[in-house]
Amino acid sequence: MQDKLIELIAEALEIDKSEAENDLILDPEENWDSIALLSVIASIDEEFNIQLDGDKLAECRSIPEILKLLEENS
């Protein structure tokens, strides 16, 4: 799940997968904007059939935090 999530986030943030693997910080002032959030919500729904709460996802600042949110919702 972690590997696929990194792939989805890299696509949403328009960055290389290697950048996403490397302690990526999700910053609302830089990369974690509304389109990135919506993209991640849609991709997670399609890939894992999990519907995430947008407000909770917006609070996540790293991929491990999103993984934790996924585990709570799966």
Add this chain to the structure above:
Amino acid sequence: MSVTFLDLSKDSSFFVLLGSRKHLSTFYNIKNFFNFFELVFSPFISKRLFQNRYFQTRSLILKELKNMNINPSDIKISMSHNKDDFVALISKKDTNMAIDFEQTNRKISYALDVKISQIQKPDSLSSLGFINMIETLVKITNKKWFYLIENIEIKKMLNFKDVYRVNFENETIYSRFYSYNGNQICISSYKSEVL
């Protein structure tokens, strides 16, 4: 550091300031110390003043408003940021308008594009335009994204270029699109200022 003035209104009921974020300095410098106190005594006071982007963009807008002899207490401001730039919509206090903008070349993920294509909307409204529009509607209605997309009806206004009429909870909202310098700007209003 300059801000571009965009006069998009036909009746001067609003205007837009566009600035670049790329050249903004960091929060902690002596000049910002004085700007901070100006903002504290302005309508921009907020706990978000400690966030770099909020502080820098509001400082700049306050300065521009001063140059134009506009009292910030007399107006309403809606703001939007993208990766490099920001826009501020300045309107009369009794209006309910909002702005959102995105870089025209911003990519939408395949999964999001598919989701949006399943929503009933005019063909002329792209996925990016749809997101742009909903972001403005979230701001003026104070409703959440997913509530809005389930409860709005969007129609293209045939006699106006790039204008859409949105029916929501027995009210009409007008949304208009503008292109500027590689950005797509959407402004929505409960009144017809944007027509």
